Amino acid sequence: MLRINKLVKSFGGILATDNLTFKVEPGELHAVIGPNGAGKTTLIEQITGEIEPDSGSIIFDGNDISEVPVHLRSAYGLARSFQITNIFMDMTVWDNVALAVQAHAGHSFHFWKNASKEQILREPAFEYLQQVGLEKRADDVAGNLSHGEHRQLEIAMALATRPKMLLLDEPMAGMGPEESKAMVEILQGLKRKLTILLVEHDMDVVFSLADKITVLVYGQGIATDTPEAIRQNPEVRTAYLGEEETVHA
C-alpha cells in the first residue's frame, strides 16, 4: 500500500528523516513510535506532501507520489489527522465534515445552490460524525468543542475524504482516560477497513492495536516488526523502550 524508500529530510543540521525505508501492507495497522523529536510528524508530512523530502521516494498504491501536490494526494486516497488540532474553528462541526465530503464530490464550481441544504453533502457528513460519536455536537461551532471532541472531529474529517489510507498523528494526544478509551474503540472499528499509519506515544494502545511497528529514533528506522518481536528487540529496548519506561515510572 505504502512504500517509503530511502527518505531523507534535514532541517538545517538536524536529520529529521535519516534514510528511512519501510512499507505498509494493505489493511495493516502500522504504528510508528519514537521519542519526542524522532521525526514522526515530519514523516507524516512528507507522505501527505506538506513537507518536501530532500531525497528518496514515496510509493502509494502503486504510484510514485513524491512530486504530487497535497490536494492530489488526498484524491489518491491519503488522509491525515493533525497532532495539533487543525480544523475550521469558525464553522460548525457539521460544516467542517461536509466540507471534507465536498472536497471529494466533484469540483466546487457550483455558485448557486445552497450547499448547506445539499443532502449529498450533509447526510454522509452526519454519518461520519456518528461514526466518531460527535453527532450531538453537529450544529455547534467547532471552536467551542472540548479538546477530546476536536480530536474526534479530526478523525471524522479525515474519514470524510473516503481515504484508502489514514495517517493519524497522535490522535489521543492530551486526552483524558475516558476519551482515550473512546478513541481506541473508534480505531478498532476502523482497523481492517482502511490501511492505517498510527503515530502514538501510548504503548499500551500501540501494542494492543498494531500489526506492525516501526521504531524511529533520531530520524532513523531502527526496526520494523511485529509487536512481539519489537518487544524482544534488544536494540529497541536500549534505544527507546527502556528509556520510555523510566520516563513513565
Next chain:
Amino acid sequence: MNWSPRTAFITLLMIGLGAVPLIADGIDEPFYTVMFSRMLILSIGAVSLNLILGYGGMVSFGHAVYLGIGSYMVGIGTIHAIEDGIEWMGNGFIHFAVSIVFSALVGFVIGAISLRTRGVYFIMITLAFSQMFYFVAVGNEKYGGDDGLSLYMRSDFNGLFDISNDNTLYYLNFVILLASLYVSHRIINSRFGMMIRGAKSNEQRMASIGFPVFRYRLTAFVIAGTICGMAGVLSANQTEFVNPSVMHWTRSGDLIIMIVLGGLGTLFGPVIGAVAFLFLEEFLSGITEYWQLIFGPMLVLVVIFARGGIDGMLVLLDGWWNRYSLKNKA
C-alpha cells in the same frame, strides 16, 4: 421572519435607499439623489471586494483598478461616439459588456500572479498592479492623461431607459446593487462559497482534505473584479467625468475602510459601511477641512472596540434584544 433590531435596521436602510429620489424630489433637494447615487455605486464596489476580502481573506489593496476600467470604458467609448460619430461606442450595454470582459482579464492576470503570495506580499503586489494602471491612465494623453475626460453624454441604453435623468440612473444603480447583493448571497452559500470561506479559515486543512485552493481563489478574484467593473461604468455616468484618481490606491483603501466599518464578511456590511463612510465624509468635511484627522481615530476606535464593524454592533444589539424579550415573556 424574526424582527431583530438588525433585520429591522437593514430592511429600513434598503427601503430608505430605494425611496431616496422620491424623498429628494418631494423636498426639492435633488442634490441628495446624486449624493446617495454615489453611495450605491461605492456600495457595489465594496460588496464585490467583500467577496474576496471578507469571505475569502484576500486583502486586495488594488480593487479600485476595476472602478477605473469600467469608468474608462465609458469615458473612451462616449468620446469616440461623440467626436467620431461611432454610435455603438456610446451604448451602455456595450460599456457593461466590455468592462466585464476587460475586468475579468485584468483580474485573471493580477490574481494569477498575486495569489501565489500571502499576507503583506499579496497586499503589496495588488497595490503595485493598481498603481501601474493608475500611471498608465495618467500617462495616456490621448484620453486626458492626468486631467481626465469629461463625458458629453451618458451611456445610451437603446432607448429602453434614459439615464441622463438622475433618478433613472439612481434606480439603475439601485437595481445593480440589489443584484450584486443577491449574487453574493448565492455565491457565499454555495459549494464555491464554502470552499472560499474554508480557505480563509484554514488554508492548510483545505489542501489536506483535497481542495486545489488556488483555482477557486482565482475564480473568486475574477468575479469580484467583474462586479466592481460594473460599478465603474455606473460611476463614470454618475460623475460625467473620468480621471485616473478613480483608481488611485487611496480609493482602494476607501473600499477596504467601508467594508471594515460596515462589517467584514457580512452580506450587508459593505452597504452599511459605504453609506456611513460617505455620510461621515460629507458631515465631517463640512466641519473642517482636515476631516480625516477626526475620521482616522474614529475608525481606529471601531476596529478596536467593535471588531465586526457597525454590523457587529447590530449583532450585539440583537443579543440584548433577545435577552430582553425573553425576560418579558417569562
